[in-house]
Amino acid sequence: xxxxxxxxxxxxxxxxxxxxxxxxxxxxxxxxGAIWVFMAGGMKGAIVPGxxxxxxxxxxxxxNNMVSSxxxxxxxxxxxxxxxxxxxxLVANFMGMMPFGIVPGVHGFTVTSHLTVxxxxxxxxxxxxxxxxxxxxxxxxxxxxxxHGTPWWLMWLIPAIELFSFLIRPFSLALRLxxxxxxxHVLMKVLAGFVINGLNAEAAWVGAVVSLPSFxxxxxxxxxxxxxxxxxxxxxxxxxxxxxxxxxxLH
Amino acid sequence: xxxxxQILETYAxxxxxxxxxxxxxxxxxxxxxxxxxxxxxxxxxxxxADDLVAAERAKAEALTMExxxxxxLMAARAAAQAEAAAAKAKAAKDAENRLAKADAExxxxxxxxxxxxxxxxxxxxxxxxxxxxEAAADIVAKVSGAKVTAAQAxxxxxxxxxxx
Numbered sequence: 519x520x521x522x523x524x525x526x527x528x529x530x531x532x533x534x535x536x537x538x539x540x541x542x543x544x545x546x547x548x549x550x551g552a553i554w555v556f557m558a559g560g561m562k563g564a565i566v567p568g569x570x571x572x573x574x575x576x577x578x579x580x581x582n583n584m585v586s587s588x589x590x591x592x593x594x595x596x597x598x599x600x601x602x603x604x605x606x607x608l609v610a611n612f613m614g615m616m617p618f619g620i621v622p623g624v625h626g627f628t629v630t631s632h633l634t635v636x637x638x639x640x641x642x643x644x645x646x647x648x649x650x651x652x653x654x655x656x657x658x659x660x661x662x663x664x665x666h667g668t669p670w671w672l673m674w675l676i677p678a679i680e681l682f683s684f685l686i687r688p689f690s691l692a693l694r695l696x697x698x699x700x701x702x703h704v705l706m707k708v709l710a711g712f713v714i715n716g717l718n719a720e721a722a723w724v725g726a727v728v729s730l731p732s733f734x735x736x737x738x739x740x741x742x743x744x745x746x747x748x749x750x751x752x753x754x755x756x757x758x759x760x761x762x763x764x765x766x767x768l769h
Numbered sequence: 770x771x772x773x774x775q776i777l778e779t780y781a782x783x784x785x786x787x788x789x790x791x792x793x794x795x796x797x798x799x800x801x802x803x804x805x806x807x808x809x810x811x812x813x814x815x816x817x818a819d820d821l822v823a824a825e826r827a828k829a830e831a832l833t834m835e836x837x838x839x840x841x842l843m844a845a846r847a848a849a850q851a852e853a854a855a856a857k858a859k860a861a862k863d864a865e866n867r868l869a870k871a872d873a874e875x876x877x878x879x880x881x882x883x884x885x886x887x888x889x890x891x892x893x894x895x896x897x898x899x900x901x902x903e904a905a906a907d908i909v910a911k912v913s914g915a916k917v918t919a920a921q922a923x924x925x926x927x928x929x930x931x932x933x
Binding site: 519520522523524526530532535536537538539540542543546547549550553554557558560561563564565567571574575578579582597598599601602605606629631632633634635638639642696700 | 770771772773775776778779780781782783784785786787788790791793794795797798799800802803804805806807808809810812813816
């Protein structure tokens, strides 16, 4: 669990709040830098793109397609938000998978394995939906809780269920990402512990029986974890664009 | 679990730095760099579409040009054929005319020559008659001593000659 520990690097306070620069902040800046470098490499604007530019354009095109297919032509305005969320989560997830630990004294950190971070991201997503919905439709936005074709005798139940499912969205967004990243890292930690402890065991056969299978499993789990990193970022971005669709078009 | 154990002491720092970093990502990258990349993609798509349209137009143009050129070719061929036929017809007529003219000339010359021959024969005949009557008169005078007038001799010769 030490890998999730937040350690201050420089103590700072602002208005009575502790806003110390921590290892988490450091990794957020690393994520920002990585995204910036990635995007800057695709800014040449060549008509015939190079490899890097093609990679950047495929990512932006992917998000653009996702938003425009779930929101429609009006979704263009929300592409920057969804893209920022997607890139931040994706790169933060991958940054947490980087083997910084092989350098002695350096500890990796997964920004997205922290409930505070995922909650703020989810609140941004949910807040956008609320603001956009109320801005565009005013009070009519609450028609979202009464789906078309609801029978009158279910009017007491359906809106309550819809309201609940609407209000649960930020929590599900935040918890899904937080749990996926935390669980993945814990699992890898446990398997890595098996490998190390098996090798350190007094009986030599324990290494062969425990460490080797754990190591092989570890490789598979690591690949799976990389897949989860991408999928969680995709799910967060996709759900955000679907929620924005609710706000823009109702349903 | 440090995420929950530390939440009260770290939430302000986490939120503060996350808002700074995410704000930078949103405003600098999402709103600053992303539209430029999308503009590049749009420009490329538009250029491809434009080029396709231009190629389509050029193709249509080439097709119509090919059609018109083949029509031109056909017309030129027909004109040439007509001209050749006319020239042939004219040549044939010319040849006919010349032939007729030559024919006529030859006919005239022939007739003239025949006329000449007939005249010559007539004069020859006349001179033969005269000579024959003279000779006959001479012969009669030598044989019989009778004097025969030229007129008598001539009538006698004429009757003999008429009899063959």
